[in-house]
Amino acid sequence: MTAAETLNIVGNTVLIVVDIQGGEIPREDSRTEIPYMGGRTERAPRVREVIRHCREKGIPVVFIQEVHKPSLVDIGRELDGAEGPHCLEGWEETELAPGIDPRPDEFLIKKRRYSAFFGTELEIVLKAYKAETLLLVGGLTDVCVHYTAVDAHQHDYRFRVLTDCVGGSTFEAHSAALNAMHYLQRDALVTAAQTNEWLDTLPTPEPVNPVHELVRNA
Numbered sequence: 001m002t003a004a005e006t007l008n009i010v011g012n013t014v015l016i017v018v019d020i021q022g023g024e025i026p027r028e029d030s031r032t033e034i035p036y037m038g039g040r041t042e043r044a045p046r047v048r049e050v051i052r053h054c055r056e057k058g059i060p061v062v063f064i065q066e067v068h069k070p071s072l073v074d075i076g077r078e079l080d081g082a083e084g085p086h087c088l089e090g091w092e093e094t095e096l097a098p099g100i101d102p103r104p105d106e107f108l109i110k111k112r113r114y115s116a117f118f119g120t121e122l123e124i125v126l127k128a129y130k131a132e133t134l135l136l137v138g139g140l141t142d143v144c145v146h147y148t149a150v151d152a153h154q155h156d157y158r159f160r161v162l163t164d165c166v167g168g169s170t171f172e173a174h175s176a177a178l179n180a181m182h183y184l185q186r187d188a189l190v191t192a193a194q195t196n197e198w199l200d201t202l203p204t205p206e207p208v209n210p211v212h213e214l215v216r217n218a
Contacts, residue, residue, distance in 0.1 A: 006190070006194055006197075006198070007160055007187070007190055007194060007195065007198050008158070008187040009133050009158075009160075009198060010132050010133055010158055011130070011131070011132025011133060012129055012130045012131050012132055012133070013059050013131065013132070013133045013134070013135060014059065014060045014061075014062055014126060014129050014131040014133075014134055014135070015050065015051065015054045015059055015060070015061045015062070015134075015135045015137070016062050016064060016116065016122075016134055016135065016136050016137075016138075016148065017047070017051065017061060017062070017063045017064060017100060017137055017138050018064045018116060018136060018137065018138030018139065018144050018145050018148055018166075019064055019065065019066050019087075019138050019139055019140075019144050020047065020096060020097045020100045020137075020138045020139065021065060021066070021087065021093070021094055021095065021096055021097055022093055022095075022097045023091075023092035023093050023094065023095035023096070023097070023098075024092060024095075024098060025092050025093045027040075030093045031085070031088075031091060031093055032085075032086040032087065032091070032093045032094075033083060033084025033085055033086055034083050034084075034086050034140070034169070035082055035083075035169045035170065036139065036140065036167060036168070036169055037167050037168050037169065037170050037171045037173075037174055038167075039167055040167055043164065043165055043166075043167060044097070044099065046162075046164060046165050046192040047100075047137050047138075047165045047192075048099050048100075049192070049196065050135075050137060050162065050165060050192055050195055050196065051100075053195075053196055053199045054135075054199065055103075056199075056204060057199050057202040057203075057204060057205070058202075058204075058205040059135075059199070059202075060106070060129050060131075061102075061106050062106065062107045062109060062122070062125060062126075063096065063100065063102045063106065063107065063108045063109065064108075064109050064110075064111060064116045064122075064138070064144075064148075065087075065094070065096060065108060065109070065110050065111070066086075066087040066094075066110075066111055066112070066114075066144065067087055067088075067089050067094060067110045067111070067112065068085075068086070068087050068088055068089065068112060069088070069089055070088050070089060070090060072085065072088075074112045075112070076112070076113060078113075078114075082169065096108075107121075107125050109121060109122055109125070113147075114143050114144045114147040114148075115144070115147040115148050115150070115151045116144070116148040116151075117148065117151035117152070117155065118147075118151065123155065126157070131157065132157065132158060133157065133158040133159070133160065134152050134157050134158070134159045134160070135159075135160050135162065135195060136148065136149060136152075136159055136160065136161045136162065136166070137162050137165035137166060138165075138166060139166060139167045139168070140166075140167065140168050140169050140173075140174075141161075141166040141167060141168035141173070141174040141177045141178065142168040142169055142173035142174060142176065142177035143168075143169065145161065145166050145177070146177045146180065146181060149161060149181050149184070149188070150181075150184065153184045153185060158185065158187070159181070159185060159188055160187070160188060160189075160190045160195070161178065161181055161188055161189055161190070162190055162191060162192050162195055163178055163189050163190065163191055164191050164192050165192050
């Protein structure tokens with residue numbers, strides 16, 4: 001079976017990097033009150049390599065960042081569960097993690113709910129890219145990744161979650177969320193290695209000046 005058959009990629013693909021935040025603050029000094037499972041240090045280089053590889057092959061990368069006002073006026077029901085105040089505007093901890101650096105021509109979408117679709121311009125961006133399949137990396141598996149995948153499913157996108165590039169609030173919650181997403185789409189769960197193998201099969205596009213391309217297609 002080929003890499004493309006393993007991933008069952010259909011149409012244009014977009015990589016969505018969900019809430020990989022924390023800035024330069026060590027985790028033990030962070031004021032963000034969200035439980036998380038271990039392994040982030042090991043996941044980080046895999047995520048960065050997938051981002052690099054997608055860029056090299058012309059796969060658009062969209063970055064998601066959760067942000068709330070210090071007054072918490074926009075945090076909704078997010079404090080009703082296990083999470084305390086988090087992702088506050090102005091906190092270094094709210095900034096993207098080291099190595100997660102959107103380029104000027106890439107979208108950084110800020111959200112105020114768990115799903116990257118809810119109340120954001122993500123759907124407009126995906127339509128602009130004519131996306132059909134979404135690759136998901138980031139956190140938390142059982143919260144923002146899960147709810148983004150569910151909304152992707154309900155918007156009729158195929159989604160592929162890179163299981164070794166996501167982390168949950170606990171390992172048990174991470175595993176349960178992966179099972180729930182697999183329930184929605186039988187091909188949903190893939191690995192970074194499988195994704196990179198598929199990316200290796202794609203041609204490397206020629207550099208394009210977007211202004212010239214718009215003029216040419218006018």
